[in-house]
Amino acid sequence: xxxxPEPRIVRGSSLIEKVMLPASAVQPVGDRGEVIERVVATYxxxxxRSKTALEYLKSRGIGDMEMLRRFRVGYSSGTxxxxxxxxxxxxxxxxxxxxxxxxxxxxxTGCVVWPIHDATGAAVGMYGRRMIGKQGAPKHLYxxxxxxxxxxxxxxxxxxxxGKPVIMCECVIDAHSCIVAGISSAIALYGTNGLTGEHxxxxxxxxxxxxxxxxDADKAGSEATVKIAERLAPL
Numbered sequence: 001x002x003x004x005p006e007p008r009i010v011r012g013s014s015l016i017e018k019v020m021l022p023a024s025a026v027q028p029v030g031d032r033g034e035v036i037e038r039v040v041a042t043y044x045x046x047x048x049r050s051k052t053a054l055e056y057l058k059s060r061g062i063g064d065m066e067m068l069r070r071f072r073v074g075y076s077s078g079t080x081x082x083x084x085x086x087x088x089x090x091x092x093x094x095x096x097x098x099x100x101x102x103x104x105x106x107x108x109t110g111c112v113v114w115p116i117h118d119a120t121g122a123a124v125g126m127y128g129r130r131m132i133g134k135q136g137a138p139k140h141l142y143x144x145x146x147x148x149x150x151x152x153x154x155x156x157x158x159x160x161x162x163g164k165p166v167i168m169c170e171c172v173i174d175a176h177s178c179i180v181a182g183i184s185s186a187i188a189l190y191g192t193n194g195l196t197g198e199h200x201x202x203x204x205x206x207x208x209x210x211x212x213x214x215x216d217a218d219k220a221g222s223e224a225t226v227k228i229a230e231r232l233a234p235l
Contacts (some may be wrong), residue, residue, distance in 0.1 A: 031093075032097065032124075033122050033123070033124070035090075035093050035094070035097060036097070036115070036122075036123045036124065036125075036126070037122075037123055039080065039094075039099055039126075040072055040074065040115045040123050040126075041072075042074075042080060042083070043074025043075060043076055043080075043108075043113050044069075044072045044073065044074040045074075046074060046075045046076070046077050046079075047068065047073060047074045047075040047112070050075045050077065052131065053075040053112050053131065056112060056131045057073070057112060060173070060177065061177060061180060061181075062173070062176050062177055062180050064180060067176075067179070067180060071114060071115075071176065072114075072115055072123075073112060073113070073114055073176075074112070074113045074114075074115075075111070075112055075113065076106060076107075076108035076109050076110065076111050076113055076128065077109070078105075078106045078109035078110065079106075080094065080099060080100065080106050081094070081100045081104060081105075081106050097143065098143040098144035098145065099143070107128075107141065107143070107144075108126070108128040108141060110130055110131060110132060111128030111129055111130050111131065111141060112128070112129050112131060112173075113126055113127065113128045113129075114126065114127045114128075114151065114172045114173075114176065116148070116149035116150065116151050116172070116188075117149050117150070117151075117153065118148065118149045118150075119153065123149075124148040124149040125142065125143055125147065125148045125149040126142065126143050127140070127141070127142055127151070127171065127172040127173075127188070128140070128141035128142070129141075129171075129172075129173045140171050140191060142190060147190045147194065147196050147198075148198070149198070150187055150188070150198055150199060150202055151172045151175055151176075151187055151188040152175055152179065152184075152185075152186060152187050152188070153187065153202060155179065155184045155185055155186065155187070156185050156186075156187045156202065156206060156208070157202075157205075157206050158184070158185070159184060159185030159208070160185075160206035160207065160208040160209075161206070163209055164185055164208075165185065165208060165209065165210035165211065165212050166185050166187065166203070166206070166208040166210070166211050166212070167183055167185050167186040167187070167212045167214050168186075168187055168188075168189055168195075168199075168211060168212070168213050168214065168228070169186050169187070169188050169189065169214050169215070170188075170189055170191060170192060170194075170214070170215045170216055170221060170224075171188055171189070171190075171191060172188040174186075174188065174214070175187055175188040178214070186214070187199075187202075189215075189228075192215065192216075192220045192221060192223070192224035193224065195228050195231060195232075200231075200232075200235070203232070203235055204235060211232060213225045213228055213229060
């Protein structure tokens, strides 16, 4: 079975309690981590109640419940904002971290979502895949701001240690699909322009014998493959 980071668990899924800071306070990393973990738990719980989301995942060949639990895949029904008023400290943090926008709408509404972890196993980001396409709306969503974390970091480490190639996919749902298919070393970029310093640091750390770029077979994917290969060549 593919190895994945052991996440820090925050018991319970309520976003209302236990996360209270003055509105003017600067939230340290620990507070951000607690909020994200509670959002992850809420979304993961929502997935089991969404027939539409489960059927979508099944249609993509990634509906195995054990794997969904392992990666804590979730679903955003758009009701996260209802768990805390906009004026509450929790509501302000949800907006500050990008889960709810300034108009009060939930960022990942209608998306299947995956948490993304840092080197300690803490959830520091999130990827959303919109199930139903809307004209002009992006299919792939991330939290606003700089990208943080790497999906399936531990799987890549294990593969490199055993001499297997590391697979770099265009997005999280692609990497998840590879893992379900038995390619446990698949990690995810943040789109065609989404190779980050964190990816490079990981590759320098684990020194894989081979890196395979597995992007979409379209113009954007082909062009990105060449650019990423050039960036990785010095490694």
